Amino acid sequence: MRHAVAEPRHDVPVGILEGRVTGLSGLSVSLSGLRDFTGVGDRVTIFGLDGRETGAEIVAFRDDTAIAMPYGSLEGIGSGCRAVFHLFDQTQRRRRAGGTLSINGSWQGRVVDPMGRPMDGKGPLPPDGTPQRLHAPPPDAALRARLGPRIDLGVRALNLFTTCREGQRLGLFAGSGVGKSTLLGMLARNTDCDVAVIALVGERGREVREFVEDDLGPEGLAKSVVVVATSDTSPLMRREAAYAAMAAAEYFRDQGKSVLMLMDSVTRFCQALREIGLSSGEPPATRGYPPSVFAELPRLLERAGPGPVGPNGKAGQITAMFSVLVEGDDHNEPIADAVRGILDGHVVLERRIAEAGRYPAINVLRSLSRTVPGCNSAEENILVQEARADLATWEEMQDMVRLGAYRSGNDPKVDKAVRVAPAIEDVLKQSRGENATIAESFDALRGVLSLHETS
Secondary structure (H helix, E strand, O other), X not given: OHHHOOOOOOOOOOEEXXXXXXXXXXXXXXXXXXXXXXXXXXXXXXXXXXXXXXXXXXXXXXXXXXXXXXXXXXXXXXXXXXXXXXXXXXXXXXXXXXXXXXXXXXXXXXXXXXXXXXXXXXXXXXXXXXXXXXXXXXXXXXXXXXXXXXXOOOOHHHXXXXXXXXXXXXXXXXXXXXXXXXXXXXXXXXXOOOEEEEEEEEEOHHHHHXXXXXXXXXXXXXXXXXXXXXXXXXXXXXXXXXXXXXXXXXHHHOOOOEEEXXXXXXXXXXXXXXXXXXXXXXXXXXXXXXXXXXXXXXXXXXXXXXXXXXXXXOOOEEEEEEEEEOHHHOOOOHHHHHHHHHOOEEEEEOHHHHHOOOOOOEOOOOOEEOOOOOOOOHHHHXXXXXXXXXXXXXXXXXXXXXXXXXXXXXXXXXXXXXXXXXXXXHHHOOOOOOOOOHHHHHHHHHHHHHHHHHO
């Protein structure tokens, strides 16, 4: 008889709790009647005066009042509107804390919003999948795997001067209009990975199709998951875009795959966190950013990297590039400083290099990968050190050379830099559709240095 009785459905709520809207202030809504059964991160549904349903998330409490922020517009919501929270058993409550997404392999090649809804007009996604927590903790530091082997990024400047390993996390620091989106598209197309997950946080609406069709292209999109929250969406949606993309990357990582995670940009993610924090009553601290922003950053960024070691002794890897839009080209502003201290290296794009017509506009002397020289051979490290020295000498002396204040033969190092540096700059140039492997990159640099050694 026991086998004839159906198992209980754990995904069905055990009850419904109702509250009321008691006030609206800025971007937040005050809710009464939910205090004893809800916590920060819980999601509620608010029924507006026009009958429209709006999802919201509880972000703070003030005495007996829950402070929530909607995922959509506040239009139609007024005092007295009904707010509903679904009650689940303890197991389901722990699983649903902060929200989950059901992710499966069909996400690959699709463009979705932070709620997992398709935005590309290719039809609905299959509803079944593995529930992934949006706000999952990073892997245990003592149990996660070490970095994997060297990974081919397909960009000569990065392969040579910021050589990267699987599971490494790099920051891409750039001002506006310096070629950041183009470089991210090149990485998504050219990197030797199984899956690329791209988060476009606070992107201009008109640029989404341009990025997907031009920068990413059909080849890049075929192996990518693109999560988009444009600049006109609510702060919660912009924040959730980063978490949804990270949850998708963790889904593929847990399958043992090599995942490339690209996020554009951390700055707009932090700006969304700032709007949420200030609306919930946090005091502004560094340049208007409340303290919670700098507490939340490592929780997100630390989730990228090597995954936990599985029973077979292997682990999936999330190799990550997080772009930082530096305000006013100030590379020492608070967000850039905080991100640089968390990640495993940084790549700096400079406006003066872009204005000179060299793309990608990477300043290789200011860029750093913390896994170099451990992932290169001794001969490759010597090549890179020699090239860096020549470029540094040329940067220091080029004004004097062009003004005619330096006479050839006074310093052999300067003479060599004058010959070699322009050729190295030519090696660093790369068009959008070009792919350069690690071997090809070092062969090109080796050829330049050996040619000028004999001249």
